[in-house]
Amino acid sequence: MSFALDAVGVIHPNGQRALAGVTLSARDGERIAVIGPSGAGKTTLLRVLGAALRPTEGEVQALGTRPWQLPAAALKKLRARIGTVHQSPPIAPRLRVVTAVLAGRLGEWSTLRALGSLFHPSDITGAHEALARLGLEERLFERCDRLSGGQLQRVGIARVLYQRPALLLADEPVSALDPTLADAAIGQLVAQSESTGATLMASLHAVDLALRWFPRIVGMRGGAVMFDLPAAQVTPGMLDALYASEGGIATQRPLPAGAATVAVVEAAFHRPDCP
Numbered sequence: 589m590s591f592a593l594d595a596v597g598v599i600h601p602n603g604q605r606a607l608a609g610v611t612l613s614a615r616d617g618e619r620i621a622v623i624g625p626s627g628a629g630k631t632t633l634l635r636v637l638g639a640a641l642r643p644t645e646g647e648v649q650a651l652g653t654r655p656w657q658l659p660a661a662a663l664k665k666l667r668a669r670i671g672t673v674h675q676s677p678p679i680a681p682r683l684r685v686v687t688a689v690l691a692g693r694l695g696e697w698s699t700l701r702a703l704g705s706l707f708h709p710s711d712i713t714g715a716h717e718a719l720a721r722l723g724l725e726e727r728l729f730e731r732c733d734r735l736s737g738g739q740l741q742r743v744g745i746a747r748v749l750y751q752r753p754a755l756l757l758a759d760e761p762v763s764a765l766d767p768t769l770a771d772a773a774i775g776q777l778v779a780q781s782e783s784t785g786a787t788l789m790a791s792l793h794a795v796d797l798a799l800r801w802f803p804r805i806v807g808m809r810g811g812a813v814m815f816d817l818p819a820a821q822v823t824p825g826m827l828d829a830l831y832a833s834e835g836g837i838a839t840q841r842p843l844p845a846g847a848a849t850v851a852v853v854e855a856a857f858h859r860p861d862c863p
């Protein structure tokens with residue numbers, strides 16, 4: 589078992605409930621997409637799974653441990669085995685791209701090695717390989733504040749590929765990328781999961797990408813799981829219900845502009861290389 593949540597709820601300090609009664613588990617190596625409207629609780633769910641946010645209610649298990657029962661040093665070790673791609677990567681602007689990628693393994697390194705790598709990057713080949721998978725190898729020594737938002741997002745993905753975590757969490761990892769780059773970047777995350785056996789869980793607004801690349805789809809709304817199904821069993825009607833408008837604000841299922849909704853959903857059900 590890679591992770592298990594049992595009746596997990598989160599209420600933020602301001603009283604806002606973000607998750608309610610979420611029970612969910614994943615086997616090692618599973619690939620799961622989380623979809624749902626804005627505010628559904630996707631980011632909060634990923635933060636709970638990454639042991640970054642302690643839930644208000646329920647039980648969390650991740651990589652064979654109960655994070656919130658661990659002493660501080662063991663919790664730090666657990667976090668080093670979990671990799672998160674953030675929608676806006678928390679990367680210091682003046683950092684070189686190479687250093688930002690190598691930071692993926694900071695949690696594994698001694699303080700001395702980590703400090704040293706700031707001044708003398710120690711595994712340039714490894715950083716180059718990770719960046720090449722995202723088509724960014726020529727930016728190896730560029731400063732991060734000279735990159736576009738989409739390039740920075742790809743640096744965040746390269747960093748987690750370099751980290752090689754056992755549990756790979758991605759929160760809207762391709763929101764700043766054009767459709768071609770987004771598809772390629774999700775392909776790299778999936779390839780990483782296939783080659784290392786890491787469990788991959790990604791939140792995505794692009795439903796077509798979710799259905800094409802992920803065998804299992806979790807639909808969330810209002811902090812709760814609405815459905816948890818194999819991609820082939822998710823119907824256009826379920827997607828309409830998931831993204832239905834609330835409070836008079838018209839919402840639209842986020843599919844590529846100009847696409848015939850049903851046709852795209854149906855076409856997206858099967859990856860050519862998936863049975």
Ligand SMILES: Nc1ncnc2c1ncn2[C@@H]1O[C@H](COP(=O)(O)OP(=O)(O)OP(=O)(O)O)[C@@H](O)[C@H]1O
Binds near residue numbers: 600606632
């Ligand atoms: N730090 C916080 N303090 C208070 N409320 C929060 C906090 N973070 C999230 N929330 C609230 O929790 C709910 C779920 O937010 P979350 O960011 O998990 O949703 P989401 O599905 O990731 O949304 P989006 O698709 O827009 O990123 C929302 O109502 C949000 O306003």
